Amino acid sequence: MSDSVISVRQLNGFYGPRQVLFDVNLEVKPGEIMVIMGASGSGKSTLLKHLLALQMPSSGQVLIDGLDVDRASARDLKDLRRKMGVAFQGGALLSSLTVGENVRLPLEQNTKLDKNTIDIMMRLKLELMNLAGFENLMPAELSGGMLKRAGLARAVVMDPKILFFDEPSAGLDPVTSVELDELILKLRAAMNMTMVIVTHELESAFKIADRIMVLFDGKVAQIGTVDEIKQSPDIRIQNLINRRPRHEPVDADAYLQRLLTGEKR
Ligand SMILES: Nc1ncnc2c1ncn2[C@@H]1O[C@H](COP(=O)(O)OP(=O)(O)OP(=O)(O)O)[C@@H](O)[C@H]1O
Numbered sequence: 001m002s003d004s005v006i007s008v009r010q011l012n013g014f015y016g017p018r019q020v021l022f023d024v025n026l027e028v029k030p031g032e033i034m035v036i037m038g039a040s041g042s043g044k045s046t047l048l049k050h051l052l053a054l055q056m057p058s059s060g061q062v063l064i065d066g067l068d069v070d071r072a073s074a075r076d077l078k079d080l081r082r083k084m085g086v087a088f089q090g091g092a093l094l095s096s097l098t099v100g101e102n103v104r105l106p107l108e109q110n111t112k113l114d115k116n117t118i119d120i121m122m123r124l125k126l127e128l129m130n131l132a133g134f135e136n137l138m139p140a141e142l143s144g145g146m147l148k149r150a151g152l153a154r155a156v157v158m159d160p161k162i163l164f165f166d167e168p169s170a171g172l173d174p175v176t177s178v179e180l181d182e183l184i185l186k187l188r189a190a191m192n193m194t195m196v197i198v199t200h201e202l203e204s205a206f207k208i209a210d211r212i213m214v215l216f217d218g219k220v221a222q223i224g225t226v227d228e229i230k231q232s233p234d235i236r237i238q239n240l241i242n243r244r245p246r247h248e249p250v251d252a253d254a255y256l257q258r259l260l261t262g263e264k265r
Contacts, residue, residue, distance in 0.1 A: 004063075005030050005162055005194045006051060011060035013046050013218070020046050021218045024060070033188060033195045035205045038215035039240065044198045047215070048164060051196060052084060053077055065161060082110060085160035085193075087151050089167055093139040100126070100135030103154045110158065125153040128190060129183060145176035149183060156187065162194045163187075169201040181207045202241055206230075214240065 006028035013021030021043050028034045036044050049055040050062050053069040062069045067080050093102040100122055107118045126132055129149040139147060148168065155163060168184065169177040181204050188195060199205050205212055205226075212229045214221040214237050221234050232238060 002027065003030065004028055005032075005065055006034075006196070007061070007063040008047075008050070009061040009063075011047075011050060011062060012058050013043070013050060013055065014058045015046075019058075019218065021050070024215075024218075024220055026213060026220070026223065028194055028196060030194055031188065031192045032210045033184070033197065033208050035209035035212045036196065036198045036215065037200070037202075037205055037212055037240065038221075042215040043218040044215055045166070046218075048166065048196070048198060052086065052164060053080065082158060083161040085155035085158065085163040087148075087155040087163065087165045087168070089170060093147065093150055093154070095139050097139075098135060099131065099137050099139065099142065099150050102139070102150065103135070103157050106154060106158050121157060122153075125157045126150075128156075128187065129153040143176075144171055145173075145180060148172065148180055152183070152187070156191065156193070159191065160193065162196065165195060165197040167199055168197060169199060169204050177201065177204060178207075184208050202243075 004027040006026065008024055008026040011021055011024040012019060013024075024047065026034070036047065038044050046055065050057060051064065053062070053064065053072070056070050064080055065083055067076055069077065069080070072080065093099070094105075097105070103125060104118050104122045107113055107121060113121070122135065123132070126135055129152055131146065131149055131153060134142070134146070134150075139150070142150060152165075155165075165184070168180050172180065184195070184197070185208060187193065197208065209226055211223060211225055213223045214229065216236055221237055222229065222232055224232070229237060230241065
């Protein structure tokens with residue numbers, strides 16, 4: 001028995017005949033923030049789809065909160081989905097509803113709670129996201145950072161056990177992005193939620209992650225703490241975190257200059 005909230009074992013994922021995930025293993029512990037990084041096309045979104053039970057393993061196992069998603073009944077999957085909060089870029093707020101109505105929506109659709117209780121829960125989550133008093137505004141009236149926070153409030157309004165967050169910093173300026181990172185940490189502290197976050201932003205990853213998983217071409221390159229990843233002996237990871245291209249173009253003039261002067265790089 002493992003005490004992991006998420007266990008991925010030897011997962012192989014395909015789109016039709018094309019394999020995009022190869023023998024992926026991952027354990028996420030309760031209350032842990034796991035950040036998934038990797039170049040574009042490395043399989044991050046596909047892995048997320050497996051973790052959300054939107055895609056089933058071709059081989060291998062995905063256990064979420066102890067449930068083997070591939071063997072679970074429709075009813076079990078429905079119950080499982082209630083324990084998962086999702087804040088995705090595509091999952092923007094509904095523009096015709098107020099911020100408050102958007103945040104209330106999951107409670108209205110999935111619970112039989114009365115209006116007052118739903119109201120209190122909505123306000124609590126908005127307050128946690130520093131959006132107290134904004135419930136009557138329309139999404140179009142919010143800034144990019146506020147929209148993200150409102151989306152996050154909606155994702156956690158049902159008190160999920162696990163939060164999945166895709167690209168929290170995308171489209172945000174650096175200051176707003178730092179504020180959002182702080183809110184993510186505050187949220188974890190307040191709700192002791194397990195989180196899986198996909199991000200391209202190194203600074204953000206290093207700030208919020210307990211551990212980072214790095215994917216390359218559908219394979220796990222490394223899973224480790226921030227320090228372990230920073231000191232990784234894997235040259236691909238060093239390239240990723242130092243933002244060097246995979247194959248550095250050779251600058252003939254500079255090379256000749258170094259050769260002539262004996263200067264080291
Ligand atoms: N619906 C699909 N059908 C076929 N191939 C797909 C599909 N979605 C993704 N792929 C392919 O699977 C591979 C992994 O894609 P995925 O979107 O998981 O990567 P990613 O790391 O999330 O990329 P990005 O950072 O650009 O979002 C890519 O080669 C992609 O072209």
